[in-house]
Amino acid sequence: MKHVRAINQKARLIEERFAGAEDSVGPLAERIPFGCSTQLAPGWEVDSGGGTYGLCTPIERDLYDCYHSCYWPAQVPDALTNFADWSRSCGAPVQDWSSIDLVFP
Amino acid sequence: MKFHTTLFHRFESDGVPFAYVTPTAAVVQLDEMTSEIIDNFSDAEGAEPGPWLETLEVERQPQAREAFDELAAMGMLRPVGAPTAPPAQQPPMPYPLATLVLNVTNKCNLSCTYCYEYGEDRVSNQEKPDGTPRLPMMTEETACKSVDFLLKSSEGRNGVSITFFGGETLLNFGTIRTATEYAVARGKERGRPVAFALTTNATMLTDEVIDFLVEHKFGVNISIDGNKGDQDRHRTFSSGRGSYDIIVPRIRNFLEKNRPQGRPVGARVTLTAGMAPVPETYHHLIDEIGFDSVGFAPVTSAEDREYALADGHMGQILADFEILSQEYVEAALAGKRHGFSNLHDLIQEIHQGINKAHPCGAGLGLMGVSTEGELGLCHRFVESGEHGLGTIEDGIDEQKRSEFLNATHISKKIPCHECFARPHCSGGCYHEAYVRYKDPASPNLHYCDWIRAWTDLGLRSYAAIAQGNPEFLLNFESASGAPAPAIEKDEVNR
Numbered sequence: 001m002k003h004v005r006a007i008n009q010k011a012r013l014i015e016e017r018f019a020g021a022e023d024s025v026g027p028l029a030e031r032i033p034f035g036c037s038t039q040l041a042p043g044w045e046v047d048s049g050g051g052t053y054g055l056c057t058p059i060e061r062d063l064y065d066c067y068h069s070c071y072w073p074a075q076v077p078d079a080l081t082n083f084a085d086w087s088r089s090c091g092a093p094v095q096d097w098s099s100i101d102l103v104f105p
Numbered sequence: 106m107k108f109h110t111t112l113f114h115r116f117e118s119d120g121v122p123f124a125y126v127t128p129t130a131a132v133v134q135l136d137e138m139t140s141e142i143i144d145n146f147s148d149a150e151g152a153e154p155g156p157w158l159e160t161l162e163v164e165r166q167p168q169a170r171e172a173f174d175e176l177a178a179m180g181m182l183r184p185v186g187a188p189t190a191p192p193a194q195q196p197p198m199p200y201p202l203a204t205l206v207l208n209v210t211n212k213c214n215l216s217c218t219y220c221y222e223y224g225e226d227r228v229s230n231q232e233k234p235d236g237t238p239r240l241p242m243m244t245e246e247t248a249c250k251s252v253d254f255l256l257k258s259s260e261g262r263n264g265v266s267i268t269f270f271g272g273e274t275l276l277n278f279g280t281i282r283t284a285t286e287y288a289v290a291r292g293k294e295r296g297r298p299v300a301f302a303l304t305t306n307a308t309m310l311t312d313e314v315i316d317f318l319v320e321h322k323f324g325v326n327i328s329i330d331g332n333k334g335d336q337d338r339h340r341t342f343s344s345g346r347g348s349y350d351i352i353v354p355r356i357r358n359f360l361e362k363n364r365p366q367g368r369p370v371g372a373r374v375t376l377t378a379g380m381a382p383v384p385e386t387y388h389h390l391i392d393e394i395g396f397d398s399v400g401f402a403p404v405t406s407a408e409d410r411e412y413a414l415a416d417g418h419m420g421q422i423l424a425d426f427e428i429l430s431q432e433y434v435e436a437a438l439a440g441k442r443h444g445f446s447n448l449h450d451l452i453q454e455i456h457q458g459i460n461k462a463h464p465c466g467a468g469l470g471l472m473g474v475s476t477e478g479e480l481g482l483c484h485r486f487v488e489s490g491e492h493g494l495g496t497i498e499d500g501i502d503e504q505k506r507s508e509f510l511n512a513t514h515i516s517k518k519i520p521c522h523e524c525f526a527r528p529h530c531s532g533g534c535y536h537e538a539y540v541r542y543k544d545p546a547s548p549n550l551h552y553c554d555w556i557r558a559w560t561d562l563g564l565r566s567y568a569a570i571a572q573g574n575p576e577f578l579l580n581f582e583s584a585s586g587a588p589a590p591a592i593e594k595d596e597v598n599r
Contacts, residue, residue: 003139003172004179007123007571009582010458011131011179018178 077103107151107185108177110143114525116561118568125564129180130460130528132567138165138172143181151185195462195510196469199503201262203470205255206484209243209280210272211476215306216343219377219404219412233477234490242277243476247497248284251474252299254497256291265292266300270473270484275309278317285321304328304373306340307352307359315359319367326371327356327396331386339377339412353394360395369397371446376403376422377412383425384432391444398444401426403552405537419555426559430566438573451529451563452570456581460528462515467535468494468506482509482545485536492545512546521548526560 006015077083083103090096112127115135122135124143135143146152154173158166176182213220232238252267259265267288269281285301292299302324318325329352330336337347360370372390380386383401390396403414403422414422429445436443443449463469467483472494474480474487480494480501481487494509495502515521518532532538533549533556541551570577 001175001178003136003168004175004181005134005136006131006179007134007568008130008132008456008458010129010460011126011133013458014129014131014179018175 109151130458202258204266206268206473209277213273218339240476245283247478248280249287252288264298269303310355371398372396374401398446400446437570437577453581455567461531464531518548526557530556
């Protein structure tokens with residue numbers, strides 16, 4: 001860490017875990033196949049602090065990207081064939097994301 | 106989403122800001138950016154990171170974002186309302202014992218006025234539940250059975266330790282000798298080393314006793330209150346005569362014979378009203394008598410005792426501890442050990458980041474055994490039927506043990522949840538709480554302010570060493586393996 005300097009053993013342990021979390025992404029990502037339904041992206045993801053703010057693609061920002069282009073994981077309904085109206089109640093995802101509902105295929 | 110800071114304590118050393126993060130017991134050094142973030146997110150209602158970031162100059166924003174993430178990773182920032190981690194569970198039960206404290210006698214040849222065994226605040230009962238008097242001395246048979254019980258109840262651990270306690274422990278030297286030799290033999294058979302410790306008032310440190318203690322590498326704690334005036338005020342024979350002149354030549358003889366191969370010897374001072382300043386007592390015991398370390402503990406008593414420490418006394422003790430802490434830091438910066446064991450122990454906990462769910466090992470890895478073989482939470486509770494935990498014959502009452510550990514878990518001590526010193530204190534001594542509040546599960550609210558001030562002093566001292574001579578802190582990074590010899594830290598007052 002650059003700004004928080006770990007001093008005691010416990011802080012160093014947490015720091016190592018933080019650094020380790022970043023490193024573990026690389027090798028795993030290389031093995032993940034591309035493709036809408038096979039991708040293992042976790043979907044409704046939060047960051048280490050429990051929020052979505054720091055994520056590169058938080059759910060509320062790119063919901064439609066997942067929905068329309070089938071980029072995001074399989075647990076988002078597909079707009080192409082089955083659930084064309086799913087996002088009707090959610091005009092502005094940043095504000096309204098919680099109003100969208102579950103689907104039961 | 107709003108974020109706010111978690112519970113932490115900010116302090117400075119040499120103008121540099123540090124923080125002690127309570128949920129994790131991590132100690133971190135802050136910089137300008139992290140300090141600024143903490144200031145902006147310390148409100149309980151929290152703040153939105155986005156709008157705050159935009160108040161910064163554009164070129165500082167990437168840095169601020171990075172610092173924000175680091176604080177979140179270190180557990181210092183959390184989303185408001187985010188569910189907290191579930192409280193740590195009890196260790197898997199039955200938890201293996203590490204230490205057994207054998208009360209080899211409840212008799213004493215001194216009549217210290219403040220003693221919790223015989224004084225006004227005793228919890229022990231000299232009669233058994235059936236009304237018959239307890240044996241004044243533990244028999245050799247009970248002591249050896251206790252050794253077997255310990256070896257059986259500590260499966261999974263490599264070494265174990267036995268602490269002999271009293272009364273005046275050495276009044277029953279015969280049992281100590283037999284139990285020690287038995288434990289060495291049984292330990293060898295099973296390939297499990299046994300370490301020994303005892304606490305004594307030093308009146309009976311004869312050459313024979315000394316040779317035995319040195320040979321078996323006993324960790325020895327000697328209860329002594331300081332100079333002649335202070336020692337003789339409370340630590341008297343039943344005639345009222347002081348004990349200083351009797352014990353000091355014996356202590357010197359012991360220290361001399363022990364030094365070449367024995368373990369360091371600690372003095373344990375009970376602080377009462379009217380004593381000499383703590384640094385004076387420290388230097389008397391270290392420089393003039395020759396102890397390796399000195400630990401101080403305020404007397405355990407109800408408030409109205411003549412020797413009880415009032416708030417003013419506790420303030421003076423803290424000021425005195427600050428003086429000794431400065432000495433400790435100066436020694437550490439020069440790469441030398443200093444014998445102020447209260448601070449030494451505190452720095453050890455701070456460096457390792459110890460975060461306690463229970464204030465001590467009583468009922469967990471440590472138990473006391475009465476002269477009759479009854480098990481108690483610790484040596485202070487052994488003869489109080491109410492806090493009994495079984496017997497060495499029938500084993501540990503696991504249900505009672507679990508109930509006690511559940512009731513005393515830090516998650517149940519609500520006032521502690523707002524306190525930054527919680528990882529170190531965890532509510533404080535059960536016996537102290539029992540004497541004050543008649544409830545061992547109660548946090549010791551009468552010394553919260555003092556503990557916070559003392560923890561702050563420990564943190565400042567720690568940071569000064571981390572800045573000036575970090576190599577010194579390697580002394581606290583002991584490899585796990587052999588168990589630390591059981592020297593009870595609170596074995597004063599007796």
